Amino acid sequence: MTTALPQPGGAGGVTGPAAAAPAPASVAGAEFADVVADESSLRRFLHGLPGVDPVGVEQRAAGLSTRSIKKDSKKQAIDLAIAMVDLTTLEGADTAGKVRSLAAKARRPDPERPDTPTVAAVCVYPDMVATAAERLAGTGIGIASVATAFPSGRSSLEVKLADTRMAIDSGATEVDMVIDRGAFLEGRYGKVFDEIVAIREVCTAGGVRLKVIMETGELATYDNVRRASWMGLLAGADFIKTSTGKVAPAATLPVTVVMLQAVHDWHQRTGELRAVKPAGGIRTAKDALKYLVAVREVAGPQWLDPYLFRFGASSLLNDLVLQRRTQQDGHYSGPAYVTVD
Amino acid sequence: MSDKRFPLDWEYAPAPESAAIGRIAERYRMFVGGKFVDGRGDDLKTVNPATEEPLATVSTADAADVDAAVGVARKAYDKVWSSMPGAERGKYLFRIARGIAERARELAVVETLDNGKPIKESRDVDVPTASSHFFYHAGWADKLRHAGLGPDPRPLGVVGQVIPWNFPLLMAAWKIAPALAAGNTVVIKPAETTPLSILVLAEIIADADLPPGVVNILPGAGEVGRTLVGHPGIDKVAFTGSTEVGRQIQSTLAGTGRRLTLELGGKAANIVFDDAPIDQAVEGIVNGIFFNQGHVCCAGSRLLVQESVAEEVIGKLQQRISTLRIGDPMDKNTDVGAINSAEQLGRIRELTDAGDDEGAQRWTSPCPVPDRGFFFPPTVFSGVSQSMRIAREEIFGPVLSVLTFRTPDEAIAKANNTPYGLSAGVWTEKGSRILGMASALRAGVVWANTFNRFDPTAAFGGYKESGFGREGGISGLAAYLQEED
Numbered sequence: 008m009t010t011a012l013p014q015p016g017g018a019g020g021v022t023g024p025a026a027a028a029p030a031p032a033s034v035a036g037a038e039f040a041d042v043v044a045d046e047s048s049l050r051r052f053l054h055g056l057p058g059v060d061p062v063g064v065e066q067r068a069a070g071l072s073t074r075s076i077k078k079d080s081k082k083q084a085i086d087l088a089i090a091m092v093d094l095t096t097l098e099g100a101d102t103a104g105k106v107r108s109l110a111a112k113a114r115r116p117d118p119e120r121p122d123t124p125t126v127a128a129v130c131v132y133p134d135m136v137a138t139a140a141e142r143l144a145g146t147g148i149g150i151a152s153v154a155t156a157f158p159s160g161r162s163s164l165e166v167k168l169a170d171t172r173m174a175i176d177s178g179a180t181e182v183d184m185v186i187d188r189g190a191f192l193e194g195r196y197g198k199v200f201d202e203i204v205a206i207r208e209v210c211t212a213g214g215v216r217l218k219v220i221m222e223t224g225e226l227a228t229y230d231n232v233r234r235a236s237w238m239g240l241l242a243g244a245d246f247i248k249t250s251t252g253k254v255a256p257a258a259t260l261p262v263t264v265v266m267l268q269a270v271h272d273w274h275q276r277t278g279e280l281r282a283v284k285p286a287g288g289i290r291t292a293k294d295a296l297k298y299l300v301a302v303r304e305v306a307g308p309q310w311l312d313p314y315l316f317r318f319g320a321s322s323l324l325n326d327l328v329l330q331r332r333t334q335q336d337g338h339y340s341g342p343a344y345v346t347v348d
Numbered sequence: 349m350s351d352k353r354f355p356l357d358w359e360y361a362p363a364p365e366s367a368a369i370g371r372i373a374e375r376y377r378m379f380v381g382g383k384f385v386d387g388r389g390d391d392l393k394t395v396n397p398a399t400e401e402p403l404a405t406v407s408t409a410d411a412a413d414v415d416a417a418v419g420v421a422r423k424a425y426d427k428v429w430s431s432m433p434g435a436e437r438g439k440y441l442f443r444i445a446r447g448i449a450e451r452a453r454e455l456a457v458v459e460t461l462d463n464g465k466p467i468k469e470s471r472d473v474d475v476p477t478a479s480s481h482f483f484y485h486a487g488w489a490d491k492l493r494h495a496g497l498g499p500d501p502r503p504l505g506v507v508g509q510v511i512p513w514n515f516p517l518l519m520a521a522w523k524i525a526p527a528l529a530a531g532n533t534v535v536i537k538p539a540e541t542t543p544l545s546i547l548v549l550a551e552i553i554a555d556a557d558l559p560p561g562v563v564n565i566l567p568g569a570g571e572v573g574r575t576l577v578g579h580p581g582i583d584k585v586a587f588t589g590s591t592e593v594g595r596q597i598q599s600t601l602a603g604t605g606r607r608l609t610l611e612l613g614g615k616a617a618n619i620v621f622d623d624a625p626i627d628q629a630v631e632g633i634v635n636g637i638f639f640n641q642g643h644v645c646c647a648g649s650r651l652l653v654q655e656s657v658a659e660e661v662i663g664k665l666q667q668r669i670s671t672l673r674i675g676d677p678m679d680k681n682t683d684v685g686a687i688n689s690a691e692q693l694g695r696i697r698e699l700t701d702a703g704d705d706e707g708a709q710r711w712t713s714p715c716p717v718p719d720r721g722f723f724f725p726p727t728v729f730s731g732v733s734q735s736m737r738i739a740r741e742e743i744f745g746p747v748l749s750v751l752t753f754r755t756p757d758e759a760i761a762k763a764n765n766t767p768y769g770l771s772a773g774v775w776t777e778k779g780s781r782i783l784g785m786a787s788a789l790r791a792g793v794v795w796a797n798t799f800n801r802f803d804p805t806a807a808f809g810g811y812k813e814s815g816f817g818r819e820g821g822i823s824g825l826a827a828y829l830q831e832e833d
Contacts, residue, residue, distance in 0.1 A: 058777040060797050063628025073468060075363030075681050083358050268627050275663075303358070304671045311358065 034204055035241040036277055043241055046197030053196060056237060059229035059265055068260040071304060072297045078334075081296070085331045086124050088295040088323075089116060091313045093151055093284065095130040095321045097158075097252065105348075106135045110142035112348040117328045120335075126324065127313040128181060132157070133174040140178030151218070152179040155206060158222075158251035160185040164202060171206050175213035182210050183218040183319075185251060186235065188225045196238060203242035211243075218246035218284055223262045224254040232262050236269035240281055248284040252319065257287025260297060267305040270315075280309070286319025292330040295323060360673075363680040365467045370457035376406045376543065378413065378567060379550035381420040382560025387413045389568050394543060397464035398677050398686040398721040406543045408568035411575045414535070417564040418581040421506045421533040424561030430503050430531045434490035440558050441486030441529060447552035448479040448521075455545055459517055460677045462544040464686030464722065465640050467678050470517075477802055478521035481820075484804035485529035488825055492530065495822050498831035503531030504607060505583030507828065510573040510597075511546075512589045513539035513688050514643035514744075519588055520546045522819050524563060525804075530828035532584070535564045537576055539589075541689050543567040574600075582606060584828070588645070591742075591768075591813045609817025609827050611645065611809060613742040614770030616791065617763035618648030618799060621756075622657045624775035625797065630664045633748070636773060636799035638672060638684055638726055642746040643692075645814070646771035648799050650732075650739060651750045652759050658752045662730060669713045669726050676718070684746055687722040696724050696745035703729045703738040708749070734765055742768070756781065760788045769811030773799045792818070 035043045042052040076084055094113045096105055109129055117123040128149030131139050136152045143150060152174035156162035162170075171182055184206050190198040203219055210217040219239040223232050239247045247266050250257035263285045270281045283306070289295055295318060302310045310316050325345045333339045377384040389408035396403050409417070429437070448455065455478075456471040463470070492501050507527045511519035516538055527534050538546045550565050566572055570593070577585045577597050584607035587597050591612040601608050618636050620629045636648025653661045677685035687693040704710055708729040717723045724745055732739050732749040739749050753759040763772055772791040774782055786794040792810045795801060802808070802820075809818035817827050 057624065057626035060625035060628035062798060063625060063631055067628070067631050073680065074360050075679075077361035077363065080359055080361050087358075300360075308358075 034207075034243050038277060039241055043200065046195075049196050049200060049238070049241070050194065053234040053237060056233055059233050061229055064229055064261045064264055068264050068301065071264070071301045072260065074300045076296050076300070082331070082334050084296050084299050085292055085327055085334065087311060087313075088292065088299060088318065089327050089331070090124040090127060091317050092126040092324050092327070093128045093130045093286070093317050093319045094126045094324055095252070095286070095319055097130070097132060097153060101132060101135055103135070103138045106131055106138045107142050108348040110139050112324070112346060113143065113148050114146055116324055117331065118346065120332070123328065123331065127317055130183065130319065133170055133177065133179070136174050136177035136179045149180045150178055151181040151183055152177075153183045153185075153251070155184040157183070157185055158253040160187050161189070164205060167202065168205060168209060171209045175209065175215055179215060181216045181218060182206070183220055183248060185220045185222060186239070188222050191226065191231070191235060200238055200242050203239060203244060207243045216245040217243070218248045219244035220248045220251055220286070222251055222254055223249045223258075224256045229261065229265050232265045233269060236266050237273075240269065240273045244281065246282040246284045246317070248286055248319065250285070250287040250319075252287030258285035258289055258319075260301060263298060264301055264305050267301060267310070270310070271306045280315055282315040282317065283310070284317040284319055289318055289320050290322050290326065292323075292327045295327065360681045362676075364676060364678045365457055365460070365680065367457060367461060367678065369453055370461055371454060372404055372458065372461060372544070374404060376404055376547045376567070378407055378409055379547065379554070379563070379565040380413070380417045381564065382554065382558070384550070387566070387568070389413065389572065392540060392543075392567070392569070394462055394541060396461050397688050398718075400721055403461055404544060406547070406567050409537075409566035409572045413566060414572060414575045414579060417535045417566055418506060418508075418576075418579050420561035421535050421564055422581055424559055425503075425506055425533040428559045429528075429533050429562050432531075434492060434531075437528065437531065438486045438489035440556055441482050441489060441525060443556035444552055444558070445479050445482030445486060447556055448475065448482060448549070451548070451552060452476070452479070455517060455548055457678070458548055459545045460685070462542050463513065463516060464677050464688050465643075466682040466685040468680055468682070469640060469685075473802075474515055474518045477804070478518045481518075481521040481525045481804045485525040485825070489529040492825070492829065495825060497822070497826050497829055501530075501829040501831055504828060504830055505532060506581060507532045507534050507584045507586060508576045508579060508582040509534060509536040509586045510577065510589060511536065511538055513542040514640060514645070516542040517545040517549060520549055523586055523588075526819070526824050527586075527828050528562065530825060532828055533562045535566060535576060535582070537566050537568060537573045540567075540569045577601070584608070586817075586827070587611070594815060607827075609809075609819070610815030611817070611819065612770075612813060612815040613744075613768055614645045614647065614810065614814050615650055615740065615742050615766045615768045616646055616648045616771040616773065617650045617652050617766075617789075618773040619753075619759050619763060619775065619785065620651065620653045620657070620661055621759075621774075621776040621778070621781065622654040623777050624657075625777060626657065626661060626664065628797065629775040630661065630668050632773060632775060632797070632799040633665055634668055634672070637748045638669070638746050639800050641684055641687055641724070643688060643744055644800065645742075646793060646800065646808075647744075648771075648773050649743060649748060650763075650766075651748055652753050652762055653750065654759075655752045655754050658750075662728075662750060665728065666711060669728065670715065672713060672715060672726055674713070674715050674717055674723060674725060684726060687724050687745060690722055692744065693722045693724060696743055696747060699738060699741060699743045700727060700729075700747055703732070703736065703749070706736045706738070708732045708736060708738060734762060740766065756785065760785065764790045767813040770809075770814035771795070
């Protein structure tokens, strides 16, 4: 079997198999109808999930970092990682020009090597979606937008819904929402759940995939990460995502392991394939490869696919491109040889 | 048909450690009186269990060599070591500890070539822990009066030690470091199949300028060990190995007044309650039984899982075990290495066949197994009952027996229903249950929400047929000292 990665300008990998699209009507499926029937059932279910032992999960994550990925397997892994990048700019200082250059980078991550895969998506604020959509039309590259009063999530549901609609109307193909961490930490799981469901309805109507950001740095414990992950899955999230990138710590390997375990368990229970996206703090190809090992060994090889796993990152792509060149040329070329966007 | 958009033929790259780093010599000699000397016993060939190819020739001791070694150890004890100030002894131990750390990579390679354990375990566990045992005990050498063992605890004299093949270097460190810190001198016999790493340690000891005769190393088979532990010039015997040999040693020493500590077999229960952190429990079960191919006396070889979560745990366990990679121990990706000897492989096969005959359900990891070398794939027996041989006898291989229980009392009853009592594991999120179980389990070590963790500061040892006496920590030190009356 050879690697078939998307060609530049060709169809991207972000649309995915139609069969995997979640059914819109029943949020959690028949199996979990009782669980999501009311807030107390949901709470009982989430608190009945097995705990996560921090020492154990961190040890496991450290063990996953020791696999050896070299030569051909490294080349394949780097190309896959590039195809999994959600190339992101989320600054107050974002301008149309910045987004346009990011779009150009997404289309041709390494201008001198046209065989470099395109990224999965670019990720921008809702008001920048139209600019990105214009530049990415016909490329198959997704346009992800952070809606719902990103990054704090501190606004009314009406505002969050309006934010989401705006992103979708402007051409977003994926919506990255944040959960209300305050409500979650207060134990008002029903409120958080209902908000995800409400946003998801808008996304389903607009035919876009929903990523739910847990902001795991603010949830603080792995037990909370697991509960939030399951709540997201029950509410119909297509992706569960670690972080906004605005809070430290952002993505970590142990947190991602917990999430990968959640989607794996969800798959065992329902047969559905849901995706995971660590975001923030993953800057090097070496780190990205460790995450791919975790994807493979915790969730399963099936998840080694941009449809089911993404990296939310801004600077990771450059290191991947640099390491890709290093693998091809047999020597390191230096940061002057990759584009700064 | 796969619906994947990105079919990926992704294998980890082989990453073999270089055998050259081990600098294996053609021939190794005994270490007696500070010198490397030829023994009068027959040479033995040690083989690499992963390839079945010979590694090196090792000179072995005979009874006269044992006698000579005990003699020089006595002389070193009387003339130098027992009267040396503790701070000075400590300096030698620190030097040995640093020597191990400095030659860590070489030692890891030697250990993996000779023993068959994965390089990542010899590199990340055996060698660093061996070094830390010397560091820890070096710190005690000048503080023995403050260890709570009386105002002036004294060494015992010459100590005869016999160690097994599962952790050759680490067991040497466990035995030698506390003995020396306490002021004893040592004659030690490594296992027949794994003599090399302790002979590299002998080089480190020689480089540390340890006074001649303080540590003497006599490779050889069981007969050398028998002669050593029966030698009248020995004041204490410390043995780690099989219960059967331990029993023989105990009867040899009975009535002689000589001290004895025994670290023998085990059949540890790893108990998983329904409120356990399941994913980490699965990791702990895997680490408990597949670490070092299950060649661990405290291995969690009996999984006791609460019935309400048994199906879930076994399912997750099988999926996790399927990701374990068995193969070349020198490859850094290898999780499960080679069985140490053909003889041990035969014993594992015999016992697992007994499991089939007695009606347990065998599940074998689908991982590919090398055609050459001594390998046994990770194996899980479910539907095991207490009466089966695989639930009672120590298999000492990568074989897990799964039993179920319904209540904490039943878990305790089943866990304690074994002639052994070395270790146990408890997996639960409930703190009070951990404490309750720990006091109810008849085991020397009880791990809570983890397994197979070792530290020089923690006492290790068993109940019942797992032996007596402790190694590590202050109680380990006490085993090499006599308190004043």
